[in-house]
Amino acid sequence: MDLASLISARAESIDVSGIRRIFELGAQLNDPINLSIGQPDFAVPESMKRATIEAIQNNKSGYTLTQGIPELRQRIGQRLREDLGWNAPSDQTGVMVTSGTSGALFLAAMALLDAGDECVIPDPYFVLYPNLAKLTGAKAVLCDTYPDFRMTAERVEPLLTKRTKFVLKVSPGNPTGVVLNTQECRDLHELCKSRGVLLIADQIYDEFAFDEMLEPTPQDPSRRATPSAARFPGAEESMLVIRGFGKTYGCTGWRMGYAAGPSTIITQMSKVQQYSFVCAPSIAQWGCIPAFECDMGEVLKKYERRRDLVMEKLTPVTEVPKPGGSFFAFVRISEKLGMTDVQFSEACIERNMLVIPGSAFSAKHSHFRISFAVEDSKLERGLDILAEMLAG
Ligand SMILES: Cc1ncc(COP(=O)(O)O)c(C=O)c1O
Secondary structure (H helix, E strand, C coil): CCHHHHCCHHHHCCCCCHHHHHHHHHCCCCCCEECCCCCCCCCCCHHHHHHHHHHHHCCCCCCCCCCCCHHHHHHHHHHHHHHHCCCCCCCCEEEEEEEHHHHHHHHHHHHHCCCCCEEEEEECCCCHHHHHHHHHCCEEEEEECCCCCCCCHHHHHHHCCCCEEEEEEECCCCCCCCCCCHHHHHHHHHHHHHCCCEEEEECCCCCCECHHHCEECCCCCCCEECCCHHHCCCHHHCEEEEEECHHHHCCHHHCEEEEEEEHHHHHHHHHHHHCCCCCCCHHHHHHHHHHHHCCCHHHHHHHHHHHHHHHHHHCCCCCCCCCCECCEEEEECCHHHCCCHHHHHHHHHHCCEECEEHHHCCCCCCEEEEECCCCHHHHHHHHHHHHHHHHC
């Protein structure tokens, strides 16, 4: 039986992630300096572990409501009020708990894109973004954000057409760590609103941003948060915010995220969730309620120090736009080295080190991604090797 002939063109159109390929090569290395890791290196806060264990012991293991347990949705609504000034959930605004941030992005694409539609995504992008379009028969239009990785209204505007359904921004970004400022967020939001296009903000790292990036929030000026287009008046009716728990609280495998925005869109996303994910994992939903009380300040300081080390070691030899959050930096391979990103990553493997070629996230081959979610001594050794290689 020719099983290959049964595979859909949709599935065929998706490449194995460039990241996976490096993992396969890296599996043959002995104790490598692994700067390819996409998840934080700290344990889940105890209160979240306890809440999950209690949920299991109290048999809270059945299906939940499609949109998530009311206790968590209420807590999310409160956080949206504190951080963004949103009045959610209300008649106009909806909130739903999703299976990770990826789950929310997938549901949004399913709810918004038809074959032939377009969405604008940044280049470089998070690996899932172009595939959201492939899975729905739509087209992902790349917004070239090199060399500073800022997805500005000026760069997006010429890419909008009658078929554009949404513009997807991510700040802090993966793979770049770059954080958009308030004016850039405002301009992007105004542009999308004026053209009748939905702005989707992937804010998975917005609570993983460094101190210098934070600004006072509308409800409580003593609380500071990452700049977001979602903070402008009326944003809850013109944009979709997607956030996650995995990166901020070290629980990527719990598969927890949420989406908030116009109820017209959240209702459609919930319908798709009902017949796909059904609900986010029940015990993890209970486990994430105490997340809102967890202070991750110390963890963030540690990552900020690592970011500073990245800048100190690499900026003398190459261009690295300063990450304002997340744990990634996107590093330029100078033309004088005469190497593509893949060749550079292979040269790293020869030195027992893993980095991800930039073309896993981009149409270009000029950069590579490092993650600084790595213990300090290994990071320092890795950066010294990279600095030597980049200096040529
Ligand atoms: C920008 C961005 N969005 C979404 C995701 C997916 O996150 P999750 O594990 O919550 O699905 C990631 C994960 O690396 C990411 O970097």
